[in-house]
Amino acid sequence: MGNKLIVTAAPHITSADSTQKIMQRVCIALLPALVASVIIFGINALIITVVTVAACVIFEYLYCKLVGREVSIGDFSAVVTGLLLAFNLPSTLPWWMPIVGAFIAIVVVKQLFGGLGYNFANPAIVGRIAMAMGFAGRMSTYGFPQGVDAASAATPLSSAAEGIDYVTLLLGTHGGVLGETCAIALIIGGVYLIVTKVISPTIPVTYLATVAVLSLIAGKDPIYQLLSGGLLLGAFFMATDYVTSPTTTKGKLVFGIGLGIITCAIRFLGRMNEGVSFAILLMNLMVPYIEVLTRQDRLGIAKVKKSKEGAAK
Numbered sequence: 001m002g003n004k005l006i007v008t009a010a011p012h013i014t015s016a017d018s019t020q021k022i023m024q025r026v027c028i029a030l031l032p033a034l035v036a037s038v039i040i041f042g043i044n045a046l047i048i049t050v051v052t053v054a055a056c057v058i059f060e061y062l063y064c065k066l067v068g069r070e071v072s073i074g075d076f077s078a079v080v081t082g083l084l085l086a087f088n089l090p091s092t093l094p095w096w097m098p099i100v101g102a103f104i105a106i107v108v109v110k111q112l113f114g115g116l117g118y119n120f121a122n123p124a125i126v127g128r129i130a131m132a133m134g135f136a137g138r139m140s141t142y143g144f145p146q147g148v149d150a151a152s153a154a155t156p157l158s159s160a161a162e163g164i165d166y167v168t169l170l171l172g173t174h175g176g177v178l179g180e181t182c183a184i185a186l187i188i189g190g191v192y193l194i195v196t197k198v199i200s201p202t203i204p205v206t207y208l209a210t211v212a213v214l215s216l217i218a219g220k221d222p223i224y225q226l227l228s229g230g231l232l233l234g235a236f237f238m239a240t241d242y243v244t245s246p247t248t249t250k251g252k253l254v255f256g257i258g259l260g261i262i263t264c265a266i267r268f269l270g271r272m273n274e275g276v277s278f279a280i281l282l283m284n285l286m287v288p289y290i291e292v293l294t295r296q297d298r299l300g301i302a303k304v305k306k307s308k309e310g311a312a313k
Contacts, residue, residue, distance in 0.1 A: 018075075019075045019076075019077065019116070020074060020075045020076055022198055023075060023076035023077050023079065023080050024076055025192075025193065025196055025198045026076075026080050026193065026198060026237070027076060027079060027080060027083065028192065029189035029190070029192045029193050029198070029236075029237070030080075030083050030084075030087070030179070030189055030237065031189075032182075032184075032185035032186075032188045032189055033087060033178075033179045033182060033185040033186055033189060033233075034046075034049060034083070034087075034178075034179070035185070036172055036181070036182035036184075036185040037049070037087070037091075037172075037178040037179060037181070037182070040145045040172050040173060040181060040182065041091040041143045041144075041145065041178065042091070044091040044092070044143070045091045045143075045178050047095065048086055048089055048091055048093060048095075048098055048178065049082075049083065049086040049087075049178065051086075051095050051098050051099065052082045052083075052085050052086035052089070052098040052099075052101070052102055053078075053079055053082030053083060053086065054082070055082065055098060055099045055102035055103070055106075056078045056079070056081050056082035056085070056102045056105065056106050057073050057078045057079060057082065059078075059102055059103055059106040059107055059111075060072060060073050060078040060106050060110075060111065061073050063106070063107055063111045064111075067111075069115065072115060072116060075116065077116050078106060081102075081105050081106060081110070081123045081124050081127075082102060083179075084122075084124035084179075084233075084237060084238060085098070085101055085102060085105055085123075085124040085127045085128060086098065086178060086179070087177065087178050087179020087180065087233060088124065088125075088127075088128040088177055088178075088179065088180070088230065088233075088277070089101070089128070089131070089139070089177055089178060090138075090139065090141060090142045090143045090176075090177050090178070091143035091177075091178060092138070092141050092142070092143050093135075093138055093139075094138075097131065097135055097138065100131065100134070101127040101128065101130065101131045102127065104126060104127045104130045104131075105123035105124055105126060105127030106123060108126075109121060109123040109126045109127070110123045116243070117243055118243075119243055119244065120244070120284065120285065121244055121280075121281055121284040121285065122238050122241050122244050122280060122281070122284060124238065125238055125277050125280050125281050125284070126281065128277055129277050129278065129281060132277075142175040142176050142177065143175065143176075143177075143178075144174070144175040145173050145174070145175075166223060166224075166227065169183055169224070169227035169228060170182075170183045170184050170227065171183075171184065172184075172185070176229075177230070179233050180229060180230040180232075180233050183227045183232055186232040186233055186236060186237075187232065187236075189236065189237070190204060190232065190235070190236030190237070193236060193237075193240075199236070199240040200240070200252065202249060202252040202253060202256065203235070203239050203240050203245060203252045203255055203256045203259075204235040204236050204239065204240060204256070205256070206252065206253050206255075206256025206257055206260070207231075207234075207235045207239060207256040207257075207259045207260050207263075208226055208231070208232075208235055208260075209256075209260070210256060210257050210259070210260025210261065210264075211225055211226060211231060211260045211263055211264055212225070212226060213260075214260060214261065214264040214268075215264065218264065218268050220268065225264075225267070229267075229274045229276060230274060230276040230277065231263065231276055233276075234259075234276040234277070234279075234280055235259075238276075238280055239255070239256070239259055239280050239283075244284040244287060245284075245287060246287055246290050246291055246294065247291065248291065248294045248295060248296060250294035251287075251290045251291055251293075251294040251295075254290050254293075254294060255283055255286075255287070255290060258279075258282075258283045258286065259279045259280065259283050260279075262275060262278070262279035262282055262283065263275040263276055263279040266278060266279065
């Protein structure tokens with residue numbers, strides 16, 4: 001026989017897509033939101049984004065050099081983390097604060113746990129939560145579109161925002177953080193990720209559907225809840241992180257439903273207006289248990305069990 005059989009370890013099905021290509025597609029998907037943030041909030045939005053991305057890349061490079069690990073900045077994962085972290089920040093922050101968030105996200109959450117693939121939670125989410133706790137006043141001082149009076153305006157999820165219409169939510173011409181305001185830009189990016197098969201639609205669709213259903217039950221406007229806050233950014237770009245989300249279809253369904261329940265519980269029952277970040281962090285911590293409970297049986301295991309039971313009889 002001319003053909004040789006080569007025995008190798010799993011996985012046996014490979015893809016031409018590399019980590020670099022996947023991360024580059026995520027960057028492309030985030031571009032509409034970046035452009036929208038600059039148009040809405042001005043040049044400060046671009047400065048915050050550039051500083052955050054640069055800090056993430058530099059911290060990853062320096063840490064890898066310090067510990068003698070192969071430098072991984074070429075896979076663009078640090079760039080994605082920087083973009084997502086920047087999109088969770090208001091345009092009013094001083095330039096040094098995003099650097100603190102970048103250090104927490106890259107060094108503390110990602111690299112100290114072993115680098116890409118070993119982090120227990122989404123680095124950008126943890127960076128945002130740490131900054132919200134450490135710089136509460138500055139993180140809640142949201143930027144507003146140019147020409148809009150901040151004193152008479154409100155962010156969509158605040159108690160004073162009942163007059164904000166759907167068009168304003170879609171265009172993002174209201175107060176908030178950089179990447180959470182323009183719903184149209186986020187939807188375009190999310191659809192791009194699904195069409196290019198970078199992400200599965202299971203988690204974002206389940207997450208958004210759960211929030212919509214619970215909003216109806218609670219007597220809230222479901223469309224308003226879907227288009228407000230960080231829900232779209234979290235559903236499409238942060239909850240779908242390969243490392244910190246389940247791999248099985250059942251697990252993704254459980255993950256998305258859990259995200260929706262926690263988000264609505266915080267929004268409707270808690271004192272905080274927003275619950276997406278904490279929902280994603282809490283469900284990230286649950287992923288190992290979800291994986292165990294929803295894992296698929298090995299091929300042929302049922303037949304083996306039946307044959308053993310028959311032999312015992």
